[in-house]
Amino acid sequence: MRSLDRSLRIALVAIALTSLVAKPTHAQAPAHGVEGIWQGSLQGMLRIVFHIERGEGGRLRVTMDSPDQGATGLAVDSVAFEGDSLHLVLPRLMAGYAGRIEASGDSINGAWRQGGYNLPLNLKRTDKTPEVRRPQEPKPPYPYAEDTVRVENRAAGVSLAGTLTTPSGPGPFPCAVLITGSGPEDRDEAIFGHRPFFVLADHLTRHGIAVLRLDDRGVGASRGRFRTATSEDFASDILSAVSFLTTRPGIDRKHIGLIGHSEGGLIAPMVATRSKDVAFIVLMAGPGIPGDSLLLLQGAAMRRLTGANEEFIARESAARRRVNALIRAGADSVTIMQASRELVTQQMSGLTDDERRAVGDIDSLTIAATRPLLSPWFRFFMGYDPAPTLRKVRCPVLALNGSKDFQVPPQEDLAAIEAALKAGGNRHSSVKQLPGLNHLFQTAATGSITEYGTIEETIAPVALDAMSDWITAQVTARR
Numbered sequence: 216m217r218s219l220d221r222s223l224r225i226a227l228v229a230i231a232l233t234s235l236v237a238k239p240t241h242a243q244a245p246a247h248g249v250e251g252i253w254q255g256s257l258q259g260m261l262r263i264v265f266h267i268e269r270g271e272g273g274r275l276r277v278t279m280d281s282p283d284q285g286a287t288g289l290a291v292d293s294v295a296f297e298g299d300s301l302h303l304v305l306p307r308l309m310a311g312y313a314g315r316i317e318a319s320g321d322s323i324n325g326a327w328r329q330g331g332y333n334l335p336l337n338l339k340r341t342d343k344t345p346e347v348r349r350p351q352e353p354k355p356p357y358p359y360a361e362d363t364v365r366v367e368n369r370a371a372g373v374s375l376a377g378t379l380t381t382p383s384g385p386g387p388f389p390c391a392v393l394i395t396g397s398g399p400e401d402r403d404e405a406i407f408g409h410r411p412f413f414v415l416a417d418h419l420t421r422h423g424i425a426v427l428r429l430d431d432r433g434v435g436a437s438r439g440r441f442r443t444a445t446s447e448d449f450a451s452d453i454l455s456a457v458s459f460l461t462t463r464p465g466i467d468r469k470h471i472g473l474i475g476h477s478e479g480g481l482i483a484p485m486v487a488t489r490s491k492d493v494a495f496i497v498l499m500a501g502p503g504i505p506g507d508s509l510l511l512l513q514g515a516a517m518r519r520l521t522g523a524n525e526e527f528i529a530r531e532s533a534a535r536r537r538v539n540a541l542i543r544a545g546a547d548s549v550t551i552m553q554a555s556r557e558l559v560t561q562q563m564s565g566l567t568d569d570e571r572r573a574v575g576d577i578d579s580l581t582i583a584a585t586r587p588l589l590s591p592w593f594r595f596f597m598g599y600d601p602a603p604t605l606r607k608v609r610c611p612v613l614a615l616n617g618s619k620d621f622q623v624p625p626q627e628d629l630a631a632i633e634a635a636l637k638a639g640g641n642r643h644s645s646v647k648q649l650p651g652l653n654h655l656f657q658t659a660a661t662g663s664i665t666e667y668g669t670i671e672e673t674i675a676p677v678a679l680d681a682m683s684d685w686i687t688a689q690v691t692a693r694r
Contacts, residue, residue: 263338411674
């Protein structure tokens, strides 16, 4: 399941180098069998549930759920239980689990292994699968029209599938195109069991604003190749979406705008400078500083959340800069791999011997860390400075960040966006930091990725209202 793969990768990057694997005890044979429902969590971030039962011939059958991501019934292909030891393998996720069941039969102490990482995952026997509450998720019937549409980017040979929601009434209506963040995203931008764009589209449409949301190229029902695409390619897809809307009945072609989240907030200004049909843009934690600088700020903020001292952060940042410089210079994969090994070594220097053994071997970690750095998308992102494009934007702009966003740190980011818009003479921009919100615009305690799936709220009402109120004001002013 795509959302599960993506979320687990995010989780591993966030916590792997600060994790301890619980040391399994050599328990006696369990008082009860291993059959039943077992639940644990990866560092409190992702709940994992295994359903273990005996089938024909006494063979164990196991499926896995990740309730915080809406993933259920994932196949466990290989199951071994001997004495007090349980071993599970999930080839589709390139993952596995190994643990020992306590003599009481009520708990299993072990570790989840994936992509070179080794994370603690201790399980407790439970009576039922945990409920995941997402109270903001819309439920039918909806007080608006919902149509499945297809947008053709003929120049790129890409066909995008999406959903267009249109308010009730005669229209024509203003319309917003939602632009997803980084990684292969579906039209709802589903992550950790949340569907932010579904919630956002519902809110806007109920407030008189039509919304078009799309599966990324190569994702869901959309066709095309995602793996080799860059932000420039995604911008061309959104340009095609804007053109599509200009011919769509019921849409006011003079009031078509863009709402981009994270990388989508980098793409929206690109599109706005290339199409006179874009009437407004909203940047939800959109980058305003160069990609390499943003990742340095992000890495330092992440480390502070985990309690690292400033000396360690400074050393790690220096190692990151060396890797970044090589990527910007177009260095070959071997050279980047060598520099990445130095970075991983630096990261592991802050761990104890037990922690290093728990995390995994340095070569596997280096390969896992380097692979995404070599993609066309990452090379483009590292060398891209949003400021020159922002200076060219002439339509009204609303830039929002949460005060607890560590993925796009708000102080530096909003200041850069505001400076670029002012330098370009844009007199219709508004820059706001929303207190207490994280990168997903949830009300958060710390802002850490580890909270995303555990927070029931999908998007804070204050963020939803800020966008709908601002868009309505722009449309009213122009009319």
